[in-house]
Amino acid sequence: xxxxxxxxxxxxxxxxxxxxxxxxxxxxxxxxxxxxxxxxxxxxxxxxxxxxxxxxxxxxxxxxxxxxxxxxxxxxxxxxxxxxxxxxxxxxxxxxxxxxxxxxxxxxxxxxxxxxxxxxxxxxxxxxxxxxxxxxxxxxxxxxxxxxxxxxxxxxxxxxxxxxxxxxxxxxxxxxxxxxxxxxxxxxxxxxxxxxxxxxxxxxxxxxxxxxxxxxxxxxxxxxxxxxxxxxxxxxxxxxxxxxxxxxxxxxxxxxxxxxxxxxxxxxxxxxxxxxxxxxxxxxxxxxx
Numbered sequence: 001x002x003x004x005x006x007x008x009x010x011x012x013x014x015x016x017x018x019x020x021x022x023x024x025x026x027x028x029x030x031x032x033x034x035x036x037x038x039x040x041x042x043x044x045x046x047x048x049x050x051x052x053x054x055x056x057x058x059x060x061x062x063x064x065x066x067x068x069x070x071x072x073x074x075x076x077x078x079x080x081x082x083x084x085x086x087x088x089x090x091x092x093x094x095x096x097x098x099x100x101x102x103x104x105x106x107x108x109x110x111x112x113x114x115x116x117x118x119x120x121x122x123x124x125x126x127x128x129x130x131x132x133x134x135x136x137x138x139x140x141x142x143x144x145x146x147x148x149x150x151x152x153x154x155x156x157x158x159x160x161x162x163x164x165x166x167x168x169x170x171x172x173x174x175x176x177x178x179x180x181x182x183x184x185x186x187x188x189x190x191x192x193x194x195x196x197x198x199x200x201x202x203x204x205x206x207x208x209x210x211x212x213x214x215x216x217x218x219x220x221x222x223x224x225x226x227x228x229x230x231x232x233x234x235x236x237x238x239x240x241x242x243x244x245x246x247x248x249x250x251x252x253x254x255x256x257x258x259x260x261x262x263x264x265x266x267x268x269x270x271x272x273x274x275x276x277x278x279x280x281x282x283x284x285x286x287x288x289x
Contacts, residue, residue, distance in 0.1 A: 089201055105196030105204050109248060112194050117210055122192040126207070128252070129189055129259035133168040133267055151264055154257030158240050168267035169274060177270045178224060184217040185266050188237075189259050194249055206249025209239050209258075221269070225276075234272035237265030 090101045115122065136147060155164055169177065191207040198204045218236060225232055241250075241258060250258065 089197065102203065103196050105194070105198050105206070108194045108196035109206065112192065112208065112249075113247065117192075117212060122208075122210065124193040124195070125190040126193050127186060127189045127259070128191065128207075128256045129263045130186065132174060133264070134171045134174060147260060150257045151260050154254075154261050158242075158258070159261070165264040165268035167271040168264070169270050173274055176274055178220075181217075181220050181224060181270075184213070184220050185263070187213040188217045188266075189262060191250075191255055191259070205252060207252065207255035208249045209241070209246065211239070214239070224273070228276045230273075230276050232269060232272045234269040235265070236269060237262050 090099050092099050112122070136144065139147075152164060155162060174182075190210070190213065192210055194206045194208065196204060221236065239258065239262060245254070245258075
């Protein structure tokens with residue numbers, strides 16, 4: 001499929017008559033030859049607490065990202081204290097007829113940090129934001145409001161000087177992005193998962209970013225734009241997170257916000273890459289010397 005927008009009755013690029021995910025905007029793609037795509041990053045006002053999801057009954061796809069019932073707040077530092085009780089809880093499995101000991105979280109995190117992630121991928125991974133935004137459009141309004149709120153609150157804390165990405169390819173345009181690049185984005189969003197017991201003997205889960213996947217993603221983007229001699233106007237997505245997240249991991253609420261932000265930034269860049277084609281240009285968005 002070419003990068004030329006389809007002739008659908010809905011304006012392409014993430015906006016339709018219902019406002020898409022991020023609401024309506026005055027910046028839209030036209031279909032004339034030589035038209036220009038300018039990704040929109042208009043800042044929305046902060047989401048109010050009323051946008052939190054309140055027991056929504058809207059149908060949600062089985063592969064939809066996990067949405068907390070209330071937009072979460074900050075993520076405290078993980079504890080590195082030694083469990084004062086040396087006896088670890090065990091449980092008996094009826095199916096395997098075996099007794100298992102659950103390891104402490106601190107030792108699991110230590111083992112993760114000592115693991116060679118370059119040559120040996122972590123076995124337990126999870127993608128908290130696997131759905132493209134053109135598919136999220138079909139979720140219920142409460143789900144979409146909650147996703148917008150998660151992105152806004154995460155941006156406010158971790159990227160206060162950045163504008164919220166508001167453009168993304170529509171379903172008819174999604175296949176215009178090379179499959180290898182789309183698959184690589186899924187790899188970046190696959191977070192490493194570490195599970196163990198905290199000092200209160202409560203089971204905890206922590207999520208870690210594997211930056212080697214991002215390096216591979218960047219390499220594919222650079223090769224693609226270089227092959228077409230194209231200069232993107234949208235920035236590359238990046239994990240702009242506190243350093244302790246890299247050492248101790250993220251709780252699921254923080255990992256979800258970070259993943260949604262990364263997908264939003266990546267799809268903004270994908271929207272920009274739709275300019276690549278015989279009759280398209282980004283001339284109007286590049287200040288020529």
